[in-house]
Amino acid sequence: MTTPVLELNNIHKAYGDLEVLKGVSLKANKGDVIALIGSSGSGKSTLIRCANLLEQPQQGDILFQGEAIQFKGQGHDRQPSDAAQVRHLRTHLSMVFQQFNLWSHLSVLENVIEAPITVQGRPRDEAIAEAQALLDKVGIGDKGDRYPAELSGGQQQRAAIARGLAMQPTAMLFDEPTSALDPELEAEVVRVIQALAKEGTTMIIVTHDMKLARDVANHLIFLHQGVIEEQGPPADVLDHPKSERLQKFLSATKA
Amino acid sequence: MRGFLFCMFESCADPSSLTGLAWFACYLTNGKHLLFYQSFGTVLGLLALAAPLALLFGFAGALAKRSQIPGLRQIGQVYVAMVRGIPDVVFFLFVPLLIDQGIEVVRHYSLCESTGPIYQGNDFVVCDAAKMPLSSAEPWVHSLYGFALALAAYAIVFGAFAANTLDGALSAVPTAQLETARAYGMNARQSFVRIQLPQMWIYALPGLANLWQILIKATPLLFLLGIEDIVYWARELGGTKGSRFAYPHPDWRIYYFAALLVFYMIMTWGSEKVFNRLQVRMSVGQATLSGKGAAL
CATH class of the missing domain: 1.10.1220 (Arc Repressor Mutant)
Known part of the structure; x- marks a missing residue:
């Protein structure tokens, strides 16, 4: 049996008294595409942000390729104790954000080469060549010299995906990648994500888009109030929801 | 041109014989006027040196204010609060005096043979060897020393205002931009240098432009410091100028x-x-009003 790429065990996260995650576990093997669904406030975004330590869980383990992230402190003071380990995790898990978060002072191409050069220390020429190839791949090869604000939302999100791929990550994390987009622009981004899934890219996707979840994921997790309510192959879970909450959630999203 | 000027100087030998344009030409090129023109250089030199120094103090102040280290943070806060709360003129008179006497006190205790008390009655007395500059120094050393003290006052006062502007600008950078830097593995220094600092300028520029204008307008305070x-x-x-002057004239x-x-x-x-140009250039491609304007 191979080691899972990413394993989250019994993750607890609270903001003050508000418990957002109440013991969630998740395992992503190489090539898995895991979709996280659930209503707002269910904790799905918090969970994916815990995966690369943008949020620190107060309890629970994060294992990247079998290696557990070291923590120090307790409760709200719990912090990762090894900066190099955190950097290793983050450079191997590329995050794509709902609001794209392209660096606004850099051109699209500069956005894509920034972390490979600054963080990974790759040679500039090589980084540029790879960035151009990735921009071509996501269909905005002609936009490299434009600034993010000059692009449509769909183009910005595809640029953000190219930025993520430029890290040559072990897995991609998507935090509601299509939620800020019009249906038309959404389709451009979905096509890119589908292409990545076909290539066997390991992905964890937080989404509101049931169609995206059904089409690309091989495992679907329904979160409700900080716990996993139901999970399994997307077709099974979406077509034959067992829990009443998921049934309610699905009928609400269909309307 | 040079030859012409030279001729003019020669013909200026006896001002009382001159009339009209020639009188004016000689008047405007006499020794005192050359010093007047030089003093424009003093003002420009002060601006050229005070601006980068104030920016340096500003960065130091802003970073101190934002520091996680408790002692340093208080120093930054006190620096900014003090300078902003005290009238400029008071500070301009205070700082050079403080630095000057401070240096002399230190020199007094390290250089003088007999270290008598510095305050003798109402007088501030240091031995000759501790005087800044030494009384034997050339006049230009004296003026340069005075200029340096003034420069220090400008840098400290304008640095405090710059610190506030820069602190605000650093805070104005959206957290999502910095969070993304972290998410891509940047450490605090990389995220500061690569993302926060370059994005900060666009928020700082209007404030710094204002400060620069105020700095220009504050240069006559040099006069106050005896420069x-x-x-x-x-x-x-x-x-x-009465008739006992070479170039007598009424109140001009x-x-x-x-x-x-x-x-x-x-x-x-x-x-x-x-x-304005800088603002437009920095705004290219940014999702701001000036940025959109520039992109059109």
């Missing part, structure tokens, strides 16, 4: 000050243009 700046010379040269101060008005207007108008 022979353009205001000093305008008063000196413009005043009524109004013309001299009008010349200063023109000088300051050109300076501020010109720098306004430069800053």
